[in-house]
Amino acid sequence: MEITMYMDIYKNARYNFFKWRYELELLHKISLAFAFACLTGVLAQFRFYFPWNPLVPITGQTFAVILAGILLGTWGGISLCMYAGIGAMGVPWFANFQGGMGAITGSTGGYILGFVIAAFFLGYVTDKYIRSRSFFSMLPLMLFATFVLIYVPGLVYLYFYLNALGVSVGILELLSLGMIPFIVGDIIKTVAAAAVAKGITPKRAYGGEVDIKKSKSWHIP
Numbered sequence: 462m463e464i465t466m467y468m469d470i471y472k473n474a475r476y477n478f479f480k481w482r483y484e485l486e487l488l489h490k491i492s493l494a495f496a497f498a499c500l501t502g503v504l505a506q507f508r509f510y511f512p513w514n515p516l517v518p519i520t521g522q523t524f525a526v527i528l529a530g531i532l533l534g535t536w537g538g539i540s541l542c543m544y545a546g547i548g549a550m551g552v553p554w555f556a557n558f559q560g561g562m563g564a565i566t567g568s569t570g571g572y573i574l575g576f577v578i579a580a581f582f583l584g585y586v587t588d589k590y591i592r593s594r595s596f597f598s599m600l601p602l603m604l605f606a607t608f609v610l611i612y613v614p615g616l617v618y619l620y621f622y623l624n625a626l627g628v629s630v631g632i633l634e635l636l637s638l639g640m641i642p643f644i645v646g647d648i649i650k651t652v653a654a655a656a657v658a659k660g661i662t663p664k665r666a667y668g669g670e671v672d673i674k675k676s677k678s679w680h681i682p
Contacts, residue, residue: 502554530583571618
């Protein structure tokens, strides 16, 4: 009985913690989105360059992007729009304390676009589909967001960026520069983010009583 009671307390606390983002005033939502943009900028400074790859660093941004979508819903995408737009205006919060249009149009510009797409995608899915909030449902969605929605625009842009500099690269060389060295780290960050998402997201719809284990539908009623 005590275990059941504590589980009910935990579920209610999780629901009450999460529902705030539905109830906040617009100004507060904007402020929260800006706060996550700042967090993304901070994690961008935790960077590491491989000796053979000075173009694309390892950073903590991916973790921030995923959490923005999970915690803020579609406002997570707005948060990353703020990150990209304010950075383009000159705030030096991209990797290596870079800012301005030169940073946006640099070698990692495609990844920044991917951040926005991934955050919108994860936010939309988390808000709309209850069953996406379990660990084993969230993990493949996050992996898709990371390795398709972030890496594809990142690699495509990097290819054209290098060609504009007169550097011709094949597919394997492109992957070696812009993806392969980062796979293990991104998988670790994604698993960690999926665990966090499972622990904090409610398994019933806002204003409803639907439990994820009892619901046969992915859609919030």
